[in-house]
Amino acid sequence: MVFLARLILKGPSQAALVAATLAMLGVLLAPAIWLSAATIALVALVKDARQALVVMAVATAGAALFASLVFASPSVVVYFLLAVWLPAWIAASILRTASLAASLQVIAGLSLVAIIGVYALYPEMGEIWREPLDMLVRQLFEQSQGELSLSQLQQVEEVAIRMIPGFLAASVLFSTMISLFLARWWQAVMMNPGGFAREFQSLNLGKAAAVVAVAVIVTVVLAGSEMWYAMLLVVLALYTTQGMSVLHAVFNRKQLNRAWLFLIYLVMLFSPEIAALLVLAGIADAWIDFRRRLITA
Numbered sequence: 001m002v003f004l005a006r007l008i009l010k011g012p013s014q015a016a017l018v019a020a021t022l023a024m025l026g027v028l029l030a031p032a033i034w035l036s037a038a039t040i041a042l043v044a045l046v047k048d049a050r051q052a053l054v055v056m057a058v059a060t061a062g063a064a065l066f067a068s069l070v071f072a073s074p075s076v077v078v079y080f081l082l083a084v085w086l087p088a089w090i091a092a093s094i095l096r097t098a099s100l101a102a103s104l105q106v107i108a109g110l111s112l113v114a115i116i117g118v119y120a121l122y123p124e125m126g127e128i129w130r131e132p133l134d135m136l137v138r139q140l141f142e143q144s145q146g147e148l149s150l151s152q153l154q155q156v157e158e159v160a161i162r163m164i165p166g167f168l169a170a171s172v173l174f175s176t177m178i179s180l181f182l183a184r185w186w187q188a189v190m191m192n193p194g195g196f197a198r199e200f201q202s203l204n205l206g207k208a209a210a211v212v213a214v215a216v217i218v219t220v221v222l223a224g225s226e227m228w229y230a231m232l233l234v235v236l237a238l239y240t241t242q243g244m245s246v247l248h249a250v251f252n253r254k255q256l257n258r259a260w261l262f263l264i265y266l267v268m269l270f271s272p273e274i275a276a277l278l279v280l281a282g283i284a285d286a287w288i289d290f291r292r293r294l295i296t297a
Helices: 002-008 012-025 031-046 049-070 075-097 100-121 125-144 150-191 195-201 206-223 226-254 258-270 272-288 290-296
Strands: none
Touching: 002 012, 002 031, 002 150, 012 031, 012 049, 012 075, 031 049, 031 075, 031 150, 049 075, 075 100, 075 150, 100 150, 100 206, 100 226, 125 150, 150 195, 150 226, 195 226, 206 226, 206 272, 226 258, 226 272, 226 290, 258 272, 272 290
């Protein structure tokens, strides 16, 4: 994918073309959304935040025109501008002058604020998805041939509708992190080989962020609501990343076989307990500092 990064950095017009094309492709192929946002982030990292804004403006105009012709509505562009490109631009702009940890902290903080705002101002936002969810519930009930109760499925649907705003906010954080990491990796490959690996393995979100994470987890356990569960998703996404940083640092320090690292990630997909341990390790690292202990061991 390095050839794509080189194309992006040839100029604003090339970057805008890549961002807009990938944004429209993302409607059919989700990973293209991350590449689209990474395009904006890469321009902000290598050039500057102002040029990245120019690329966003041109890409928005191009994508809006394409969406008007194909989808008969440019509204899809608003989604990319507010939920995909803008967070990536903010994160990359911060990373130009601050640490990776600071960039992630700001994006996670904005996600938490967005969740609070959405549930305070638009608590019924999830109702937009009621009609397609009703259709899905009916299909599941018919296909289950009586094994699933319609009332139980409808209860799950109600919970899902109330959780949708939170899922959207958490997905923005997840998408932004992936796009930022990809853009930083592109930048490192072309200008500082191995730099991203070193930066990621030294990631430390700090004690203040860890205290906030613990507070959210405790609140969910004691008096969980849809809003707090949504905030928990943000915490889990953030500290899974921190845990992965610790894990990669351990493997690098001990020179362990990378196949084991791949196996751990594979197991995580099917074992929530392993994923939870990774999150806990990420939070505990704020006080224990596993990497320093490895160096001095």
